[in-house]
Amino acid sequence: MESGVLTSGSSVVLNGSPDDHFDLPLVERPIVLKFGGTSVGKFAPEIAQICLSAYKSRQIAVVCSARSGVSKAGGTTNRLLKAIEYATRKDSQKAPMHDYEPIISALRAEHIDAARCIASSEISQRFQASVTAEFEHVEEILTMLRKVEVVDPVSEDQVVSVGEKLSSRLLAALLEDRGIPSRYVDLSEIIQFPVPKYLSQKFYQDLSAVFGQHLSQCRGQVPVITGFFGRIPGGLLQSLGRGYSDLCAALVAVGLEATELQVWKEIDGVFTADPSKVPTARLLASLTPDEAGELTFYGSEVIHNFTLEQCVPRIPIRIKNVLRPRSAGTIIQPQTSKDRDCYRSQRPKRPTAVTVKSKITVVNVHSNRRVDSPSFLERICNILAQNSLAVDLFEKNECHVSLALHSKDVFVGTSHGGEKKFQTQENLLRKAVSELEEYGVVDVVHGMAILSLIGGGLKRSIGIAGRFFTALGDNNINIEMISQGASEINISCVIEERECHRALNVVHSELFTYLD
Numbered sequence: 162m163e164s165g166v167l168t169s170g171s172s173v174v175l176n177g178s179p180d181d182h183f184d185l186p187l188v189e190r191p192i193v194l195k196f197g198g199t200s201v202g203k204f205a206p207e208i209a210q211i212c213l214s215a216y217k218s219r220q221i222a223v224v225c226s227a228r229s230g231v232s233k234a235g236g237t238t239n240r241l242l243k244a245i246e247y248a249t250r251k252d253s254q255k256a257p258m259h260d261y262e263p264i265i266s267a268l269r270a271e272h273i274d275a276a277r278c279i280a281s282s283e284i285s286q287r288f289q290a291s292v293t294a295e296f297e298h299v300e301e302i303l304t305m306l307r308k309v310e311v312v313d314p315v316s317e318d319q320v321v322s323v324g325e326k327l328s329s330r331l332l333a334a335l336l337e338d339r340g341i342p343s344r345y346v347d348l349s350e351i352i353q354f355p356v357p358k359y360l361s362q363k364f365y366q367d368l369s370a371v372f373g374q375h376l377s378q379c380r381g382q383v384p385v386i387t388g389f390f391g392r393i394p395g396g397l398l399q400s401l402g403r404g405y406s407d408l409c410a411a412l413v414a415v416g417l418e419a420t421e422l423q424v425w426k427e428i429d430g431v432f433t434a435d436p437s438k439v440p441t442a443r444l445l446a447s448l449t450p451d452e453a454g455e456l457t458f459y460g461s462e463v464i465h466n467f468t469l470e471q472c473v474p475r476i477p478i479r480i481k482n483v484l485r486p487r488s489a490g491t492i493i494q495p496q497t498s499k500d501r502d503c504y505r506s507q508r509p510k511r512p513t514a515v516t517v518k519s520k521i522t523v524v525n526v527h528s529n530r531r532v533d534s535p536s537f538l539e540r541i542c543n544i545l546a547q548n549s550l551a552v553d554l555f556e557k558n559e560c561h562v563s564l565a566l567h568s569k570d571v572f573v574g575t576s577h578g579g580e581k582k583f584q585t586q587e588n589l590l591r592k593a594v595s596e597l598e599e600y601g602v603v604d605v606v607h608g609m610a611i612l613s614l615i616g617g618g619l620k621r622s623i624g625i626a627g628r629f630f631t632a633l634g635d636n637n638i639n640i641e642m643i644s645q646g647a648s649e650i651n652i653s654c655v656i657e658e659r660e661c662h663r664a665l666n667v668v669h670s671e672l673f674t675y676l677d
């Protein structure tokens with residue numbers, strides 16, 4: 162088969178071995194490489210080199226997020242969102258510090274400056290012209306928004322999508338510059354079919370098939386794809402939130418029946434603990450999708466949940482480091498339910514990783530016994546649901562319930578004018594607590610963290626929980642709440658947030674020394 166030719170596949174089978182899921186022979190299935198914002202922002206030439214090496218031996222497709230500088234917080238997406246916020250402020254004409262123009266000028270200058278790594282002046286000029294045109298369009302939208310002083314989801318998406326459009330244009334230009342036939346692929350208006358109100362798995366299956374068909378047109382060229390896709394009524398940002406480019410890469414991988422999705426970061430892969438907090442943490446060669454999902458949920462977000470959901474059980478995901486491309490990274494292998502049972506029985510009887518999730522509030526409700534035990538639980542769940550409060554850990558006995566909640570702003574709807582409405586979790590909690598007080602004495606403890614031990618082998622391991630809690634106790638780390646059972650691969654407890662760094666290290670040296 163011709164190098165770089167992509168073919169789409171659309172079969173979807175949810176059981177059987179991973180290779181049974183595909184129509185295409187192995188040789189025709191590409192690798193999808195996804196690059197995050199900080200990597201594209203800092204290491205575009207290194208990324209071009211990675212693509213070149215991969216392209217020499219395989220068919221590849223590339224997905225890019227918007228450029229960031231040192232951190233995602235100061236990245237293109239955040240600054241475009243800030244520009245929208247300034248444009249729609251009611252006092253935008255009056256307050257010079259809320260002028261969005263300096264933000265746009267700086268972004269334009271940075272993108273033009275990024276063209277420095279393109280050697281060919283012709284390719285560089287073409288890229289720079291696209292930067293100018295994209296920002297002219299952004300300015301037109303922002304001028305309109307300044308007049309109406311409110312943002313609608315379509316305009317928000319149009320502005321935000323420019324981040325991914327320009328990073329993908331940059332990488333496509335760089336690949337062309339390095340002699341790889343490449344094609345910039347804009348997915349920001351790819352959805353031309355009815356979108357259901359709730360984004361179901363069927364919708365994602367249809368979408369990945371559409372991506373696959375669209376990309377099969379890149380005959381003989383490496384597609385460099387915007388990690389932004391749309392249009393979704395209500396907006397991509399509002400429907401999915403941040404991290405959508407990981408989802409996009411997963412859907413591209415499914416649509417192209419990729420042999421592997423490689424998510425390139427600035428870290429070697431998944432470690433036994435966050436290496437920025439635990440210096441002795443070790444790189445894990447492999448991880449099950451269940452373990453990766455638990456790790457992500459409980460604070461170690463190395464891989465986005467969306468990506469896992471779409472790739473599992475079909476496509477392996479490999480986390481790799483843009484700065485150490487020769488390192489094999491960490492692979493998350495798809496598993497069928499049969500594999501899972503077999504794997505669990507073979508998994509070492511020890512934990513895989515320890516993680517911490519901060520910004521936790523614990524709510525304890527001691528029943529006044531005005532309602533019986535089952536109704537007590539039902540009322541509590543209703544109050545939480547009515548107040549849009551999600552619970553991370555839940556413990557109950559006959560007359561006592563403890564809840565651990567992660568504090569974040571909660572999206573509670575859109576006004577008639579299209580304005581997004583958020584509530585801080587604190588406000589939602591205050592209201593919920595006043596309602597819970599009808600059923601008992603409520604106390605609220607802020608400044609907590611969830612410490613979790615994750616591992617496929619935990620269920621069959623005797624004595625691990627004991628060593629986990631003893632290590633904490635021996636080091637005077639107080640445990641506010643314990644939970645084991647909701648997931649058989651996770652043992653969690655709630656501790657004070659100020660102790661979480663120490664707790665991670667204490668638990669790591671007690672339970673992960675087998676690696677030394």
Ligand SMILES: Nc1ncnc2c1ncn2[C@@H]1O[C@H](COP(=O)(O)OP(=O)(O)O)[C@@H](O)[C@H]1O
Pocket residue numbers: 197199233426427428430431432433434435436437438460461462463514
């Ligand atoms: N178990 C873990 N293994 C690897 N990284 C972890 C783990 N837990 C937390 N992290 C953190 O996740 C981040 C992963 O890196 P990266 O994805 O490149 O950063 P970003 O989230 O800024 O894109 C790092 O900041 C790392 O400290």
Ligand SMILES: N[C@@H](CC(=O)OP(=O)(O)O)C(=O)O
Pocket residue numbers: 196197198199226227233236238239324388402403404405406407
């Ligand atoms: N640029 C988007 C999409 C994204 O997924 O970014 P990253 O791959 O850098 O996490 C965001 O900031 O949310």
